[in-house]
Amino acid sequence: METIKTIIKSVKAKDSLIKNECQIQALLTDSRSLTHPIDVLFIALCTRHGDGHKYIEELYKKGITNFLISKPIPGFAKKCPNANFIRVDDTLKALQDIAREHRKKFNNPVIGITGSNGKTIVKEFLNQLLRDDLQITRSPRSYNSQIGVPLSVWNLKPSDQLGIFEAGISKPGEMETLERIIKPTIGVITSIGSAHQENFSTLSEKIEEKLHLFVDSDCIVYNADDKQISAGVCNAGLDGRCIGWSRIDTSAPLFIQSIVSDEDTTDISFRYFGMEQTLKVPFTDKASIEDIIHCIAVILQFRPAVLSKKERFMQLDPVAMRLELKGGNSGNTVINDSYNNDFNALEIALDFQKRRARKADTRKVLVLSDILESGILPETLYESVAELLKECEIDQFIGVGKDLCKRKKLFADIPQTDFFESTPDLMESKVLDMISNSCILLKGARQFKFEQLCDKLSRQIHETTLEINLQAIANNTLFYKSKIKPTTKMVCMVKAQGYGVGSYELAKTLQSTHIDYLAVALADEGKELRERDIDLPIMVMNPERSTWRMLFDYRLEPEIFSFGILNEIIGRAAATGQHAYPIHIKIDSGMHRLGFGPDDIPKLGKILAAHPEVRAMSVFSHLAAADDPSLDEFTHNQIHKFEKASKELQSYLPYKPLMHILNTAGIERFSEYQFDMVRLGIGMYGCSPNKIEGLETVIKLRSTILQVKDIPAGEPIGYGCLGVHDKPVKIAILPIGYADGYRRQLGRGVGKVLIGDHLCPTIGNICMDTCMVDVTDVPNVTEGQKVTLFGDPRLTIEDLSSWVGTIPYELLAVLSTRVKRIYFKE
Structure with a gap:
């Protein structure tokens, strides 16, 4: 705890306006993490991904009255008349100075x-x-x-x-x-x-x-x-x-x-x-x-x-480096963080829950065990916990453990509470069965075995799962941001359900990294994101004529690639009273898929200039071969055609649209042509078209062994009797097949799976729901053992795509919805 005057001295303030003397107990750098506004100092960081100053007025209305800023005070003081302001040149350095002075004590x-x-x-x-x-x-x-x-x-x-x-x-x-x-x-x-x-x-x-x-x-x-x-x-x-x-x-x-x-x-x-x-x-x-x-x-x-x-x-426990997010029964979402239970970890998990809970009609439920070995007197500890839960507006609290049972009265302000001395007592009750349409956070010390609760609350125990590391998505996005100028905007592609990963969780994560745009294929995809509180601008790459009303109602920005679709949206915009409705103009620079040709530009420019009902937010094109050095001449030709057409179009308009042509491969190899914006796709998922280093693995496809069998020499295995060996083999049967998206072409030894440290080839044809692999050389192989199908440095999705002659995009996009998605954050 520091006084506001001590803070001013620590940061060597350029200017300050102090209305109230106070003690600072907490530092806040992310407006979304606010739980308790009293005695908080908000530090308005300015980074290449965002500016904290734009949240000051919103935070003031929520009760924060102390701000560390780098912009002139008067403008903020007028809107926040009872707030304290400290101005410095660099708020990040000031944050570091505050901590450095605190450490000296x-x-x-x-x-x-x-x-x-x-x-x-x-x-x-x-x-x-x-x-x-x-x-x-x-x-x-x-x-x-x-x-x-x-x-x-x-x-x-x-x-x-x-x-x-x-x-x-x-x-x-x-x-x-x-x-x-x-x-x-x-x-x-x-x-x-x-x-x-x-x-x-x-x-x-x-x-x-x-x-x-x-x-x-x-x-x-x-x-x-x-x-x-x-x-x-x-x-x-x-x-x-x-x-x-x-x-x-x-x-x-x-x-x-x-x-x-x-x-x-x-x-x-x-x-x-x-x-x-x-x-x-x-x-x-x-x-x-x-x-x-x-x-x-x-x-x-x-x-x-x-x-x-x-x-x-x-007694050392494994350190779980992730919060698991799972679909649950009865419309619930389950956050499993039952590995590390102390007060600081509880604060972080509650913040994660708040961000994941929907704003409308979704309750926040916390299941918490006794906090063991905290070094704090139990009464003091649980008073702090109760106050934290009240600040976080928890709707239902379920306490598990004798210490919590003794202190039920501390949690009287929470709308609904239940207490149990043990996890089996909770499991035997009907309390968990009564929870619906809620975001449930499980936070328990390891000895309470909350994994049992997670299994009970999950939709079903899936044998095959797709694990998605949301932090790696964010890190990969920032990796590509490091390759462009701070002023260059970024569009991230979340079409086709985020390439099969899940568009909402992907969009939610990307929104937190302060990207500028999302892009979907269809209006329905954009509608779904809007209904789940995604506020970023959303481009619709393939708008259908039947969805104009949906576009307007959900503030979705269509790609325009022909005069027919342009004239229709202008007419619809005029009929519904739209003004400067955002659209994005597609130029065909040589890929010959969709878009206006160079000869169309004069006519296009005149129409846009004459119709204020719409506004070209951007003009863009798509590179056909940015990942192929042998076609660099073609790529340069595409870029020059696009640049010429864009500048000609701008000459007709009283404003300047954003220009963008680079995809993931283009960002990697042609960053000098980043113009005003770039579009990031497969690179988010850790797949580099040019095999550059520095990306993190995002996705891991895993299954388990259903059965292990010894097969005599010469015995056929699988459909068509095509899995035949001239010596005895041991096989494992896995619950994944082509109906799950595991391609049939991976059968008969083309594909491999990772079991322990061993790469095991497939045997016979891939079936609809199962496949067989050779585990003859794997020691101590057992039923129930985990298997990795891709997502390990020794077995990547690029390996699988090369084996079947396709690209990683396709292998992701075809993964069935019956493969359970598990989202986590390292």
Whole structure:
């Protein structure tokens, strides 16, 4: 908590207008995350994706009276007469200054973690291992950016005994800023990979930048077997303060003597300056083992007594890095976040629920278990929880656990409440069966086994699922934004149900990244998005003459590609009293699909100029071969034809329409022709037409093994008896076939699936509802085991499309609606 005067001093304000003295308890940078307006400072960030200043008046009406801005005060003060305003040159820098000054008040240890992979896992493992002994504040989820780090450090409280914060960077110069905010006393650098590599010339340069976090740290933990990190540590002159662990070098301070795994657990034996010890952990995968070794090294330096409490290591829970969003029974939506239950995580999950709940006729339901090992007195903790739920306007609250049952009265202000001492008690009741048309958030400590509730509330337990990482969609969109100018607008294609992914969830995610336009194929698709509160401008690429009323009623902007359709919309617009109704003019620059030809431009320009009922918001064309270097001459010719036609059209108009021609492949290869706007399609999903690096995997198609069979040599398998082998084989039957969109051409060994670390070929023909794969070489294969059909670096959707001679678009678009979509956010 800081006074408004302290804030003014921290940020070196250029100007201020203070109407009321107050204490600042919370910082807000996203207007959509507002829950409690009292004692909040809204920081109006100006980024290439949006301007926070435009939300000031709206937030003032909701009760916020403290604003940190970078624009002149008088205009805002007139509209918000009782508000406090602080003006600075750069609001992001000011946010960082506030956090830096706040950090200076604390002398307790702080652990800073950086790297490409494993930051959040190491942070959460350390929290689990140390929380019984210490009061800890840590980064919520993966808040590790230039904005996330100061918001995390601001949460440090006088009662805290330890802070654990992540730091992530995407370009040179950023880590110095984060170091001044975090000031870690202990540092951890995890593995280094290619994420955000596009702004660094070499991996060594990126390592050097990350190591800036530890310039004043007392101790730095790293994997000494990683030669590049070791070289970076040495070059930075940090080796004298480092604890490098090694599986190779017996002279390393922390030498890992052996790592022995069985089916479910691993024994890690190590020697530290002559002391030998073995710890058993409930993981067998390489990444988790490395993350735990980092934790062991930190604990040896910071709190070695914890190593004697071996049961804590076996009680480590997997860290779920996602919020799962599932369709439910009775019109419900289910948000499953039953992995990490503390007060900070509850706030974030409630914010996610608020954003996903519809504005009209959709109730917000929270199912919450006791919050365990919080380090806060139960009465104080649950008073805060009750106040938070009241602020979030929860319609129904279901509490599970003895602590919550004892404190029912605290939640009396919530319209509907129910309390149960255990999850089985809730399951046996009829309470869950009575919930309908609601957004249900499940937030439970792991021991309460809320996954049972998730299964009960989901429509059905599907054996085959399409997992969609919404955060990866957002990250890929921002990746392509980094390749265009800040002033260039972006259209994102969500037609055909978002290429089969789901247009609403896709549109909702894209809206949060502040893109400029969405594009759908048909008016019905746009109507559906409008009815689900998508407010972005929406282009309709294939408008039908029967849908003019729908276009007008739902503010949908049609593509116009012929004089017939142009004259009709002008007539309809005139008849309904429209003025300057937005349309988009399609130019045929050589693809010869839809659009006006170059010879049509004079006539087109005269019609548009004579009819104020419509306004050409943009003029555009489509590249036919931007991904094919052998056709670059054709592509350049298309661009020049388009540019000439567009400028000629503009000469007839009293305004300037936006120009755009680049698709995903065009953004990658011809960014110099970005004009005013670009259109992003398949790149959002992590598929690069030109195989550029830096994109994240968005979609994973998964199934499970229904049955395992041993088939003698020479026995036929599947329709047509075409799956025949000259030796005995073991096969697995999967519940996915061509009715699900798994192409028939993938049968007879053309396609492969991933089971564990093994790529297993198909056997025989793909059936309508099932397929068979060869698992002869897969050890310990069992019924119910998970199978990946694409979405892994070892088995991509591009691999499948190349095997059957098509493109990733088609494989996505044909996936059946009976394949359950599961949306999550890393």
